[in-house]
Amino acid sequence: MSEAVIATASASADDAPTDGTQSEVAPTAEDIRRWPATVDPVTAGTAFGISRSYAYQLVKQGDFPAKVIRVGGKNRVVTADLMRVLGITGTHGSGPDGTHPALSVVGGDDAS
Template identity: 35%
Template sequence: MTTSVIGSAAPASERGDMSVEEVLALPLAISVATAARAFKIGPDKAYRLIEEGRFPAKLIPLGDTTKVATASAWEALGLH
């Protein structure tokens, strides 16, 4: 059984969520979609939070794309 980042009755793998182990194995910068998955929100909500300036992790603008600092996501999730 895989441990979920935020508690739930069903295993993380059955819900499509990321386990703590998966989150801690992420590279230094991740896509907004991956960060959204770790935060258990959809990508649309993640982009909305970014537009509102309320996304819970540090953003890294890279040309036409935006990445999320993994260490900042860990901190927001209480993992670091």
């Protein structure tokens, strides 16, 4: 799936519907790159264009299209795997230039 097919408009995880309906606006590849390491099944479902209830049904059946793990008793979808399944290239957490601010070396090359 190409990045152009994934979404036509920008949306954040906060834009996902909570009433069980399907999201009208899917997140873009850039949005997904900014997601945390794991997201809830509803948020991940927006990237696949599936409803809240169907996302939870797939998790329960063990058929969610990306890796689901349990964290603190809750189901979480691994964002890096979601990106792999959707064919989103680049590094999870990277900015538009491909760098990740949290991984920058403090003090430059001289740091010991």
